[in-house]
Amino acid sequence: MASTIRVRAQAGSTSTEVQALIQHPMDSGFVKDSDGKLIPPHHIETVTFVHGGKTVLTANWGPAVSKDPYIKFSFAGGAKGDELVVTWIDNLGKTDTLTAKLT
């Protein structure tokens, strides 16, 4: 199965720029389906980015982050070929993880 995570991480001379896109419905719990029933909340709560054993960013998200969420940030250091481990966990306990290489 294809990963739910896509990462572009580019190592520059002093820092690494990271962009990630995650495939997730991010149902807020406030939207009704076509039968008029509320779609229960189903959203990512936490995403972590780990580089060289260090968590460079932790994202805590509520239900108002957009569907198929996107995030962009940068951290100091990082070299081409380094690994960046991205992991998400949602409110139903589902999780996915991806190890990306810096380019």
Add this chain to the structure above:
Amino acid sequence: MKIRRLLLTALAACLLGGAAPAPASPEADRTAFQAFFKDRFPQTPFADFGNGPYAVNAPMRKQWEEIMQFPPYDFALDEGKTAFETKFANGKSYADCFPSRGIGIRQTFPYFDTKTGEVVTLDLAINRCRVANGEAPLKYQTGMMASITAYMSETSRGKPFAIEIPDDPRARAAFEEGKKFFYSRRGQLNFSCASCHASSSGQRMRGDILAPALGILAAFPIYRSDWGSMGTIDRRFTTCSSQMRAEPLPPQDIRYRNLEYFLSYMSNGVPITGPGTRP
């Protein structure tokens, strides 16, 4: 030549009723159509008309550029590429059904098939390819059909629409039918495609900026934030019909195909930008 002219005149008479003037040539129609939009949006470079509302509204363009840094159609694009490269049960694949093995050909669709005498869209050709190879057809409008057309469009980016109207009265009739569909008011709201996407293009309708009809199909399939998913040209056409309070036609109905033929021919020269994102 003379016979053709005669045929066309007869055809025009059938289409429009005896009293109506003979229609301009498709080429003259296209020239006037493109001039209308160039005149309406003098700041917009011609090649940019494939970017819909973003070509004519700067603040929206900025948000779009941010979204395009990592567009949400990326997942569909991946899925489409994998499916495109996966062999059918009989060992053949999509590539065997198309010229240039299906790569970089989006801009030539839809085309008029002089054998069957009808307009063939890319989506229809994909399903005919599947059926010919013993596979079940895909559902139109969203899902895998959107993913595969996304991939095929992506391999055609930058190639200008190159739609031909062959020397065949049926092709000309299909074009005229598409034109009539585009300009006819329908639905309880009494709007035509043209009322929104020509006369009011660039203006706000509810929250949306109305995209100019020129190049409007170049970005398909699209990920629409409003849908939260991918949609094909069929999805857009059926949604438009419903919004005008007219019951939509079935996907790939010949009337929608003729409309796509007309719109794509009118956009000749505008580069393919698909897959795209839209609000």
Add this chain to the structure above:
Amino acid sequence: MQTAGPFPNETTRRATLRLLGLLGLAGFAGTAHAASAPGWPEDAFRQKTPDEALKLLYGKSFEASDKITLDVPEIAENGAVVPVAVSSSLPGVTRISILVPENPYALTASYTLAEGTAASVGCRLKMAKTSNVIAIVESGGKLFGTSKEVKVTLGGCGG
């Protein structure tokens, strides 16, 4: 051909969710958690006002600062996807949070930064209607904030 979505068995997932809903477990009050992610500040994410959310998240209030750049559109093209970017020239930023007072829950996202991680994050948010967007930056144990209004004509919450 099957769609390779994130949930290989979508039907089962929906059925489970529906069942949860029937049992009253998936209601409004945020009791839908089969398992909350460790460290996810649930209480802060359940507050209707920014003040309450910030009190629970940081235990303090913020002062306005011009050293925070909040980049948001003036008019959102669609409330379902509003690009938001926050950056700051303040030293030693440890956390960045984003709040939308007019949303059902004010707190939308909160980022914890390691030393060396730049004080700059970008993401996409849902907005139910026209609202201020508030960016809160924690620097040197203090809270700083700024806000900007985003007009929403097409709501991002099913409207």
Add this chain to the structure above:
Amino acid sequence: MRVLAVSILAFGLSAPAFAATQAEAEMAVAAAVKADAQAVPGNRWVPTVTALKAAQKALAAKDWDTAAAQAALAQALALRSVEQSKEQETAWQDAVIR
């Protein structure tokens, strides 16, 4: 604009000012179905379909008043859509960008 005006008028007329009999309701629904059948494909108005469905549902539920009223509305809307299509047979040419 005329289309809109007539539809609004049709809505206004739809309030049942009379008690319909079964025969009247059935006749009204039959007339609405006949009018709807004339609609051009691609220009069957959404509210026509809605009203017709409501009329048929009411008929099945023996609610003659509602059936007759909804059928009258469906018929009026259907006839208007047919008229619109007919008018557009030639009127569309005035909109062509030349």
